[in-house]
Every structure is written in C-alpha cells, then in structure tokens.
Amino acid sequence: MWPVWPIAMRWLSLSALIMATETAARPSPRCIMYLTGQHPVTPPIDQLQHVTHVALAFMRPGVFNDPARSDWPLFTTVDEVRPKFPKDTKIMIAIGGWGDTLGFSVAALTPETRKTFAENVARMVKATGADGVDVDWEYPGGNGEDYKQVPNADKAWEINAYPLLLMELRDALGPNKVLSAAVPGLERDMLAFSRETVPRIMRHLDFLNVMTYDMMNRRDTVTKHHTGVQLSLAAVDAYVARGAAPQALNLGFAFYTKYFKTEHEACAKLASPIGCPTLLLENPKTGADLGRGSGFSWHDPVPEDVAASFVRALDDGTYDDQHGGYYYWDQSEDLWWTFDTPDAIRRKFPLIMDQRRLGGVFAWGLGEDAPVYEHLAALSDGLAEMKAKNRKEEL
Numbered sequence: 001m002w003p004v005w006p007i008a009m010r011w012l013s014l015s016a017l018i019m020a021t022e023t024a025a026r027p028s029p030r031c032i033m034y035l036t037g038q039h040p041v042t043p044p045i046d047q048l049q050h051v052t053h054v055a056l057a058f059m060r061p062g063v064f065n066d067p068a069r070s071d072w073p074l075f076t077t078v079d080e081v082r083p084k085f086p087k088d089t090k091i092m093i094a095i096g097g098w099g100d101t102l103g104f105s106v107a108a109l110t111p112e113t114r115k116t117f118a119e120n121v122a123r124m125v126k127a128t129g130a131d132g133v134d135v136d137w138e139y140p141g142g143n144g145e146d147y148k149q150v151p152n153a154d155k156a157w158e159i160n161a162y163p164l165l166l167m168e169l170r171d172a173l174g175p176n177k178v179l180s181a182a183v184p185g186l187e188r189d190m191l192a193f194s195r196e197t198v199p200r201i202m203r204h205l206d207f208l209n210v211m212t213y214d215m216m217n218r219r220d221t222v223t224k225h226h227t228g229v230q231l232s233l234a235a236v237d238a239y240v241a242r243g244a245a246p247q248a249l250n251l252g253f254a255f256y257t258k259y260f261k262t263e264h265e266a267c268a269k270l271a272s273p274i275g276c277p278t279l280l281l282e283n284p285k286t287g288a289d290l291g292r293g294s295g296f297s298w299h300d301p302v303p304e305d306v307a308a309s310f311v312r313a314l315d316d317g318t319y320d321d322q323h324g325g326y327y328y329w330d331q332s333e334d335l336w337w338t339f340d341t342p343d344a345i346r347r348k349f350p351l352i353m354d355q356r357r358l359g360g361v362f363a364w365g366l367g368e369d370a371p372v373y374e375h376l377a378a379l380s381d382g383l384a385e386m387k388a389k390n391r392k393e394e395l
Contacts, residue, residue, distance in 0.1 A: 026393070028052075029353075029386055030250055030360025031379070032134075032180075032209060034094060037075035039299045039367030042084045047373060050383040053178065054085055055134045057094040057365065061103030064095070064120035065113065072124045079129060090178050093128065095121070096136035099145040104137045108161035117165065118172035125177060132178025134209065135166065139184050141191030148287035152191065159192045163200040170204040178206050185212040185235040185252065190242075198243040208244060209362045210235050213254035216338060218281035218289055223267075223274055223336040226258045229324020229351050236356055247359035251352055253379060255369040257339035259306060259313075260293035264334045273329035273336065274320060297368035298375065306335065313337040319344060324351060342378035349382035354389070 032053040035042070042048070059074050078091045085091070096104060107117035121133055138144055140162040142152030170179055181201070184190055193201070202208075212232040216224045225231060236249050260278050267276035279292045296302060302310050309330045317328035317337065326344045328337040352358065361379060369375045 026247070026357070026390055027359070028390070029358075029383055030207065030362075031383055032250060032360065032362035034363065034365035035076075035081065036365040036367060039297060039365060039370065040076055041299070041367040041370045043366075043370070043373045043376065045084060045086065047376065047380070048085055048089075050380050051085055051089055052360070053090040053092055053131075053362075054081060054366075055092045055094040055180075055362075056081065056130075057134075058097040058100065058136065059093050059095050059124070060100055061096050061107060061117075061137075062100075063103070064117045064124070065103060065106050067116050067120070069120055072128060074128075077128065082129075090131040091129075092132045092134050092178055092180070093124065093130045094134040094136050094182075096138065096182075098138050101137060101139075101144050101146070104140070104165070105155070105158065108140075108158055108165045111164075114161075114165050114168040115172075118168040121169060122172035122174075125173060132173070132180070132206075133169070135169070135179075135181040137162070138182070139189050139191065143184075143189045143191060145287070148283075148285065159194075159197060162192045163197055163204070166201060166204040179204060180207050180209060181205055182209040182211055183239070185210055185215050185231070187234065187238050190238060193239065193242060195242045198239065202244055202248060205248070207248050207250055207359060208239065209250045210239060210252055211364075212236070212252040213364065214258075216258065216260070218293055220281070221278055223260065223262060223276050223278060223327075223329070224338075225274075225320065225323055225325030225327060226338045227252070227254045227325065227340055228320075228338075229348060230322075232324075232348070232352055233356070236352070236358060240356075245359075246357050249356075249358050250360040250362045251348065251358055253345060253348075253361060253363040253375070254340060255363055255365060255375050256295050256297040256300075257310070257313075257337065258293070258295035259309075259338070260336045262329070262334045262336050264331075267329065267334070268331065274323065274327065276329070276336075278336070297365075298372065299368050299370040306333075309333045309335050310337070317341075319347075324348075340375065342374050345375055345378040346382050349386055353382070353386060 030052045031050045034057045036057045140158040142155040213227040215231045216226040263277040313328035326341045
C-alpha cells in the first residue's frame with residue numbers, strides 16, 4: 001500500500017506538469033482584420049501592433065473555376081496593403097462572402113472541379129504574393145442567402161464535399177501558406193459542421209473565424225443581441241464539442257450596428273425588451289429583406305430616418321449582464337438597437353477569451369471602424385491584457 005503523502009505529492013506534481021504544459025503551450029493570440037472593398041481605409045500603423053493577419057475581402061469564388069484564368073480581380077493589391085501593417089503581418093485573400101456561394105458549389109462538385117479550383121487558388125496566391133487564403137463559404141449544406149430558392153436538401157451533398165475541397169486547397173497551397181475559413185455563429189446554420197466533419201475540416205485549416213455576429217438577423221422573430229456573450233459562448237462551445245481545439249478558434253467582433261423594427265404593444269407589456277417580438281423581417285416565400293431591419297458601420301453616414309433614435313441608443317442604451325450585450329429599445333420608434341460599444345468589447349476577453357482559452361480574435365472590418373477606431377482600440381486593450389496574463393502564467 002502506497003503512503004498517502006507520496007501519492008498526494010505525485011498527484012500534485014502531475015497536476016502542476018499538466019498546468020505548466022497548458023500554459024507554456026499557449027501561443028500569442030491571433031488578431032485578424034478583414035479589410036473590405038466597402039471601407040478600404042486603415043489607421044496609422046502604430047495602432048495595428050497586435051494585428052497578425054489581414055484578410056482582403058473579397059475575391060469571388062467563381063473566378064477559380066476557369067482553368068484558363070490568369071487575372072485575379074480585387075479592390076486592392078497585396079503589395080499596396082502590406083506596407084500599411086507591421087512587417088510580420090500575414091496578408092491573405094478572402095474568397096466568397098455572403099450570397100456568393102454558386103462558385104463554391106461548382107468547385108466542390110467533383111474531384112476534377114475541386115482540383116481546378118484549388119490549383120487556380122494556388123496560382124492566384126503565387127501571382128499576388130499573398131500569404132494564404134480565407135474561405136468564406138456562407139454556408140456549405142444550406143441556409144445561405146438563397147435558402148428559399150434552393151432547399152437545403154438540394155445542398156446536402158456539400159456537407160461531405162466541403163472538407164474535400166479544403167483538402168484539395170491545402171494540397172495545392174502546401175504547408176507553409178495560411179488556410180482558414182469563416183464559419184457560422186448560429187447552430188442552426190452549422191449544417192456542415194458535425195462531430196464527423198469538423199475533425200476532417202480541421203486537418204487542413206490553420207484556424208476558424210467563428211462569425212459570432214449577425215446572430216440576430218432577418219430570420220429571427222424576437223429581439224436578441226446580434227453579437228452577445230451568451231450566444232458567442234454557445235457558438236464556440238458547439239465547435240469544440242464537435243472536435244475543434246479552442247486554440248484553433250477565433251472569436252468574431254463586429255464594428256457596426258444593427259437595428260430592427262419591433263411590435264409596439266407586445267414589447268411594451270414585457271418587463272424587458274430582450275426577447276420581444278419583431279415585425280416580420282423577411283418575406284416568408286422568397287426570403288427577401290422586407291426593409292424592417294438594417295445596420296451601418298462606424299465609418300458610414302447614419303441614415304436620416306434613424307439618426308435621432310441612434311443618438312438615443314448611444315446616450316441611453318445599457319449593458320445586459322445576463323446575456324452579455326449592449327442594447328437600446330426605442331419605444332417611441334419601436335426600434336431595437338444591438339451593437340458592441342468599446343466597453344462591451346473589453347468585457348468579452350474575461351468572459352469568453354479567457355474562459356474558453358481561445359486562440360484569437362478577428363473583426364469585420366478594420367475600415368468599418370474609421371475614423372476614430374475606438375472599437376479597434378478596445379480590441380487592442382483586450383489583446384494586450386491577454387498577452388500580459390499569458391506572460392504571468394509562464395513565470
């Protein structure tokens with residue numbers, strides 16, 4: 001029989017070894033910024049010291065299905081962008097985007113089409129001097145913008161084809177180029193991300209950008225935070241449960257606002273506007289936007305018809321400690337506002353990044369936060385604190 005003290009010492013030593021291994025292995029957090037054609041502006045380089053990757057959005061997927069293709073249209077070039085960021089920043093090309101899915105479907109269809117697509121992507125990366133690509137297929141398996149026109153059943157084959165396309169891309173790009181994917185934040189859209197497929201997907205990717213924003217959209221019927229803490233936790237937990245390592249996940253941040261029209265009488269009767277009914281936001285037959293919800297970035301002019309309400313949202317909004325998110329319900333105009341303030345961004349680091357030990361963050365998008373860049377500053381504050389904690393853990 002072993003004495004109690006040696007057993008306890010052995011257990012404590014093993015626990016310390018495990019803890020030391022975990023903390024020592026935790027790398028510096030990634031920070032990916034999407035730079036978009038809609039807002040192709042950047043702040044001074046001294047505000048970008050935490051940025052590790054930039055994804056230029058977007059290049060259309062359909063261009064890679066033509067074997068004879070030799071031009072790669074984009075709103076800017078890698079050479080133009082690279083000097084605007086710290087010298088070690090990886091400059092990537094983001095392919096796809098919301099609504100631009102047909103090119104992916106064509107590419108994924110057969111072994112031959114997957115090979116053509118991947119080889120063209122590799123040729124594009126070489127020609128542009130990019131450090132890698134980000135695959136923004138929204139979404140394989142269905143629930144994309146065209147979900148009313150093309151039933152999910154007609155896209156079910158994409159679920160198996162998606163990891164095959166990623167495998168072909170990795171083979172064509174080689175091990176030294178960055179390959180990532182933007183993936184849905186709502187579980188209802190994770191059709192291609194199961195316990196069977198996620199391990200296959202992650203074999204070929206460096207990381208996933210989990211789109212923990214737009215989690216309230218026109219398909220919803222009650223108010224919620226579009227980029228809230230609880231919904232974000234549910235998103236990253238879903239990917240981990242299906243086989244993704246937390247270190248391979250990046251948490252998404254939105255540098256823009258969203259607002260939606262609500263039912264006046266029903267919402268007025270409730271103790272809280274969170275979870276109150278909205279007006280019908282999309283056409284139930286076509287899926288078309290009915291114009292009862294919208295949004296704008298911090299770089300956009302505020303639409304005149306909601307300008308006064310937005311001022312009230314900034315002045316009188318509040319933070320929801322239960323669900324985690326800044327909001328304002330304008331009872332006079334029946335508008336639900338949901339967006340991240342700088343304070344809401346900072347709160348996500350202890351509540352999500354630290355709790356789940358995620359590998360990084362990303363934002364849509366950098367220029368969307370111009371000209372003040374206060375949300376970028378809040379993200380940088382969180383990253384600086386995260387790095388400081390990591391250093392202390394290593395001591």
